[in-house]
Amino acid sequence: MKAMLIGEVVGAKLNPSFAELLGFAGRLGAEVVGLVMGDTSDRPSFAGKLVLAAGPEYAPQAHKAMVQELVAAEKPDLVVLVHSAYGWDLAPRLAVALSAPQISEVKEVTDGVYQVGVCNGKLVRQLAPNPGLTILTLQAGAFAPAQESGSPTVENKTLPSLPGPGLVGYKSKPKTGVDLSKAERIVSVGRGIGKKENIELARKLAAVLKAELGSSRPVVDAGWIDPSHQVGSTGTTVAPKLYLACGISGAVQHLAGMKKSELIIAVNKDKEAPIGEVARYFVVADLMEFLPALTEALQ
Amino acid sequence: MKILVCIKQVADLESRFVVPAGATWFDEADLSFRINEYDEYAIEEAVRLKESLPESELVVLTLGPPRAAEALKKALAMGADRAIHLNDPKAQDRDSFSVAQAIAGAVKDQGFDLIFTGMQSQDRGSGQVGLLLSELLGINGVSCVVGFAKTEGGIQVERELDGGLRAEVALGLPALVTCQLGLNQPRYPTLPNIMKAKKKPLETIELGPQTAPRVKAQGLSLPPKRGAAEFIEGDNATKVAKLVAILKEKKLVG
Ligand SMILES: Cc1cc2nc3c(=O)[nH]c(=O)nc-3n(C[C@H](O)[C@H](O)[C@H](O)COP(=O)(O)OP(=O)(O)OC[C@H]3O[C@@H](n4cnc5c(N)ncnc54)[C@H](O)[C@@H]3O)c2cc1C
Numbered sequence: 001m002k003a004m005l006i007g008e009v010v011g012a013k014l015n016p017s018f019a020e021l022l023g024f025a026g027r028l029g030a031e032v033v034g035l036v037m038g039d040t041s042d043r044p045s046f047a048g049k050l051v052l053a054a055g056p057e058y059a060p061q062a063h064k065a066m067v068q069e070l071v072a073a074e075k076p077d078l079v080v081l082v083h084s085a086y087g088w089d090l091a092p093r094l095a096v097a098l099s100a101p102q103i104s105e106v107k108e109v110t111d112g113v114y115q116v117g118v119c120n121g122k123l124v125r126q127l128a129p130n131p132g133l134t135i136l137t138l139q140a141g142a143f144a145p146a147q148e149s150g151s152p153t154v155e156n157k158t159l160p161s162l163p164g165p166g167l168v169g170y171k172s173k174p175k176t177g178v179d180l181s182k183a184e185r186i187v188s189v190g191r192g193i194g195k196k197e198n199i200e201l202a203r204k205l206a207a208v209l210k211a212e213l214g215s216s217r218p219v220v221d222a223g224w225i226d227p228s229h230q231v232g233s234t235g236t237t238v239a240p241k242l243y244l245a246c247g248i249s250g251a252v253q254h255l256a257g258m259k260k261s262e263l264i265i266a267v268n269k270d271k272e273a274p275i276g277e278v279a280r281y282f283v284v285a286d287l288m289e290f291l292p293a294l295t296e297a298l299q
Numbered sequence: 300m301k302i303l304v305c306i307k308q309v310a311d312l313e314s315r316f317v318v319p320a321g322a323t324w325f326d327e328a329d330l331s332f333r334i335n336e337y338d339e340y341a342i343e344e345a346v347r348l349k350e351s352l353p354e355s356e357l358v359v360l361t362l363g364p365p366r367a368a369e370a371l372k373k374a375l376a377m378g379a380d381r382a383i384h385l386n387d388p389k390a391q392d393r394d395s396f397s398v399a400q401a402i403a404g405a406v407k408d409q410g411f412d413l414i415f416t417g418m419q420s421q422d423r424g425s426g427q428v429g430l431l432l433s434e435l436l437g438i439n440g441v442s443c444v445v446g447f448a449k450t451e452g453g454i455q456v457e458r459e460l461d462g463g464l465r466a467e468v469a470l471g472l473p474a475l476v477t478c479q480l481g482l483n484q485p486r487y488p489t490l491p492n493i494m495k496a497k498k499k500p501l502e503t504i505e506l507g508p509q510t511a512p513r514v515k516a517q518g519l520s521l522p523p524k525r526g527a528a529e530f531i532e533g534d535n536a537t538k539v540a541k542l543v544a545i546l547k548e549k550k551l552v553g
Contacts, residue, residue: 010460058466060441085460088419088426089442095396095427096434101513102395104425113517119422120312123325126518130511165441165470168455173463185551209552221481233461242551249312263549265542266528270313277526283542284532293539298552 003030004076006067008086009038009057011170017082018044019145024080024138026146028109033074034152037063037159047150049074055159058086058167062159064093071098076133083137094135101129107142120251121274140233141256177228180214185242188214188231188258192247192268192287196224201291202246208298214238214258216248232257247287250275267291300355303411304345304379305402305432306338308363308370309422323516324391334370337417339485341478344447345415346378346486351449356380360406362398364388368501375496376488382501387509394512395423399431401506407436413454414475418443429477439474445482 005021007014014036022044025032032048038057044050053066067079067090079094081087083105095102108115114127114136180186187206189199199219206213215229231238233253243261248254250266250273258264259278266279269286276282283290310316310332316325334342342359349357359379361367364387371382385401387393393401406414414433419426426442433440445465446457453471459479460466488496531541546552 010464058468083426085443085458085466089430089458092395092427092430093434093440096431102425102427103514104395104427116424117522118424118519119310119316119325121522122312123316123318124520124522125323125423125516126520128515128517130513130515163471165439165468168467168469171457171465171467173465209546217480223484227463234459234463237462242546242549263551265545271530272315274522276528277522279526279528281542281545282528282530283538284530285535285538289535290538293535294542297539297543298546 001028001030001078002033002074002076003028003078003080004033004035004067004070004074006079006081006087006090007034007036007044008082008084009036009040010086012038012040012057014040014042014044015082015084016145017084017140019148020082020138020141020143021080022046022146022148024143027143030078033070033076035067035070037066045148045151046146048152049155050152051155051157053157053159055161056167059159059162059164060090060093061162061164063090064097065160065162066157067094068097071133078134078136080136080138083139087137091135091137098133098135100133100135102135103127103129104137105139106136107139117252120249121277122272139252173227177226178212180212180229180231180236180238183212183238183240185209185211186214186231186238186240187211187244187246188216188248189219189225189246190216190248191218193219194288196222198288199224201287201295205291205295205298208295209242209244211242211244216254245275245279246291248275249273250277300348300352300413301409301411302345302349302355302357302413302415303406303409304338304341304357304359304374304415305428306342306359306361306370306374306417307335307420308332308361308367309335309420312421318519323519325519332366332369334373335417335420337419337421337478337480340480340482341415341417342374342377342379343483343485344478347483348413348449349378358383360385360402362387362401362506363390368503371501372496373488375499375501376493377486378492379499381499384501384503385506386503387506389509392512393509394514395425395427396431396513397509399428399435402428402432403435405504412472414473416475416477418477418479426477429475433475436475439470439472440476441468441470441474442477443479444476445479447476447482
């Protein structure tokens, strides 16, 4: 078994999630060929072979061509990326170029059968690819990072220059609004709050609990709250003493930003909402009734 | 400019899902269905583009079972000009590649300049179909777009990366973009537009038998471990009293 692991470079830095790819390969006992494309001086340490391809860090046509070249030479059984903005963007291109089955956001594997979450994590699908080369993206955080050791033999290459989408530059979110990363208590609202005006109910509860107000992404996207309140993989990562999730279903991208909280309490009317997987207490309730009553009781 | 938007109808995710023994997909009886959330952003962006370019045509397409025609009707009411339904009563047996291949077959000779899709579906969440389609059509493609602008001779988009960082990417036409949540504020169809949509053309194409998928579904189950959450139920006063007691015990309130 041979696995080709493709690292993600953003801003000339190798994403540390490369260690999760190594952890996955280690679990399978696979021989590793690493591939890092982009100009970075970061070097992962592992035993195996590492190909460094110099050039732009986002240039999907060039990256695809480099993977094709390397797959032809190395003949791996698996090509593995993290299911991130880089991985899910490159993997389907590889699936077409290499005529290979692709499985997205894998969270477990047993005997060649891959488990992926569907319907917002409420169900798990078992998938088996056709024999031959398979392209995988792994759910971020699903596989324990390898304790890296060893130094790979390095081969240097240069990315070809090909027409196609090209990186113009990066933009970061303006750093205004609240900083949730240091908050000790967070009352967080999700789409279940229903409408903008109802956020006041959570704000009042937050005030009596001396908590900051957090939110899931749809609340931000709808324009109900400032983006600085968003918790999750594309928002802020938090780890407060108390995280009270109100009307939040518990999508993996939300969980990624709050599952390290000390005490998680969910308030949700759907007993099967996946937030139950990380919550210590789960209040089965309608927010409209429960939040005002709780606020009053605490006053 | 010819614009295509590809959408999917998905089950309401707040549903209770029931998986019959040995089945590889859930039972659809009694569930309600809606347009995949990501696709609503795709439709909105396509409609805005069409509105800014008067000489353009906007086509909406779905691959799905007969019920999926409802999603097309809503997209027509949001502003698409005509609709194509690739009808397949067993659409759920397809893998992403098979879906993309069927769509590519249906649209490859239609000369679309721009194609919008959602970045993933809410049910399967593979995030594959959009870019598989652009690759099969041999056109530019880019995923996870939260900002879109038409430029001289092409488009410039913002891709969302982790932690709120965005990458600005330029590409030439024809092109496909997959749309991420928050790209815009999708409109609600107005009553007059719902009425007008009834007169817009909706073409149904019956898809032939499926070829073997590249990825075979072997099963569908509940997640193995449901965590250790303790449920607090009962009438409102009981639940409030219990939670207050817990907060006191944890010294989170005085
Ligand atoms: C690449 C990517 C990045 C993302 N990044 C993030 C991120 O950083 N943060 C984030 O949060 N999401 C993120 N998302 C979106 C994520 O997948 C989910 O769509 C989102 O988290 C859902 O938010 P929600 O739980 O508020 O809404 P929903 O999933 O719609 O859940 C609403 C919940 O409210 C409950 N409810 C409804 N009404 C009531 C009521 N009256 N009383 C009590 N409960 C009620 C429902 O039972 C349901 O569980 C990202 C998605 C992608 C693809």
